[in-house]
Amino acid sequence: MPAKRNKKTETPTAPPLMLADGAKRNLVIKALLTLCIVSLLMDIGFIVSPVITKHEHVKWESWPGFYAVFGFLSCITVVLTARFLVRPVVERKEDFYDD
Amino acid sequence: MTSPLPPFVIYLGGALLIPLLRGRVRSAYMMTLALLGMVNVLGIEEGVHWVVPFLDFELTLGRADGLSLIFTNVFSVITVIAVLYNLHARSALEHVAGFFYAGSAIGVVLAGDLVSFFIFWEMLTMCAVALVLARDSEDSRKAAFRYLLFHMMGGLILLAGIALYIKEWGTADFAAIQTDSLYGKLIFLGFGINCAWPLLHTWLPDAYPKATVGGVIFMATFTTKSAVYALARAFPGEEMLIWIGAVMAVFPVIFAILENDLRKVLSYSLINQVGYMVVGIGVGTHLALNGTQAHAYSHILYKALLFMAMGAVIQQTGGRIKATELGGLFRKMPWTCAFCIVGALSVSAAPGFSGFVSKSMIMSAAAEEGHLIAWVALLFAGACVLAKAGLKIPYFAFFGRDLNLDVKEAPQNMLWAMGIAAAFCIGIGCFPGLLYAHLGYQDAEYHPYTWAHVVGQVQLLGFSALGFFLLLFAGLYPSEKRATILDVDFFYRVGLPRLREWLAVRLNAINEKTYQKVVTEWMGRVGRWTSKGPANLVFWFIQLSDRCMGNSPLATQLKKERIERMFATASLPVSLTAAASIGLLAFLILS
16 A cells, blocks of 8 residues: 655554654654764863864864754755755656656 | 686686576575685785786786775675575576676776776676666666666777777776876766766666666676776876765765655665765875775675665565555564664764764865865765665665565575675774775774764764654655656656657658658669660660661661560560670670
């Protein structure tokens, strides 16, 4: 049974996305948030410890949380670009090349 | 120890016996052959081996140095894994093509001259076509034909470049080439087609998803990576490659996000990863070239692992590979799922996995040389890797919507093959020194496990994953839709047939006219002339003699009718026929 994409995660025709409902969803988000916060805290290591130094090639690398912001924005930008700018241009019916 | 046999002899010669064997004997034979090939390749020592005279040249079949040995090493290892994975495939063609593919790819990498290089290079194409054809469906036949045409074009461009090179230098030695000459440009472009450069890349996502589940492992390994080797050999430090590589790393991300077919997603992801290697070649410092080699090594293994996991899914679900048709498989195929996640973490360059220790070498080298735009492009691609493959592949195949498919775990040989590849991914990620010891330029040092690198990468991936799941839960992640996503192959898959139709309409009028004139009119005249010619000729002689002898024109006219009747009914006296024929012949020859 082919599942159709729907704006909501639950549709009558397709089973719901796993990990995307109530408790599990919150767990996923919480786990990821914890990872993110820990990774941000690890940046503090550079400030408090004189031993650990950054050997950066690009000056942005020395900004605390640079990678966090870059990673988050890149992911959001590329997905939304693909969805709203590129998809309408390049999407055709599945059997487009068949005839 | 270097054996007296060049590797391709073992792979190609050994493969010829495969069609004669059946069942377990064949499996045992193929495993032995692959292992023997690997031992033989790993035993090659640095230096020049197997020089064979050929016409006016010397073919160097074994130029073994730091750059080539790491590629032959990974090619021979992946052959063992792929053969193990594919053991159960029934078609002998597939197995033979696989071994030929491996032998040719190793031949390409070891070739020290452009003549043997080109022969092996073209064999790669033929093996790939065989592996697509082995899928045996209408779809794959068409894709194989397109693949063949595309690579024939590339091969001819390369051949033209090589011919001009040999004419210019009088030697076929394969060494660094400058791009400022015509032959340099042609060779550069010829390599670029096999390397799947932007706009020249369409053969890859077109053919790979249509190959057999085992065949695609060979394809994903050999063609693009031998092109990477060729570029690293001929054009290290060519600045254009930095730009080409940066574009290559970024644009496939969008297609991979939109694609529904998960093997097509992996194909785009492959182009994106090869982009890193191309940037590394363009930067051209020892660290960058080391990075290209290291990334080729780890990339081949984790990409093969991901393709193997998806192949197992296809096989166990009876041909399902689209995100819309899959989901919830993690309960049914836990091992495949686990191996797939290892591959996904490796492609994402998570600390502890192989991508982490190789990808960053190239980025560091690009930053050190001040190529800021390329660095940002690679970092962007590195951040998007989760959205395009790192999370997308495992999530939509093994989690996603639980469709409760009735499937079983993949067979033992597939699991072992995936397990070995996964062990390599983790092994390289945890003990990078093992890989670094084999890199070509030992003077360039690199330490992946610095506090800054680990923290930066964890931040990058952690926040990127957060973004992915937030978008997914918000219903904004664009996937799971049955659709064709157009790429630039649209222009030849739709454009060329349209051009043909247009030309047919335009040119048909001319065609019609020409047909009428030439076939109907002129050919008719020629026909009449040749059929009546002898009679006319005879009559002409008779007329002449009659006139000379003073006979009446009426008698001549009567004779004419008689002669024509005789010719029409073929009741001619022999001498007259002979005379007429000779006369006609003489006339035709003289005129």
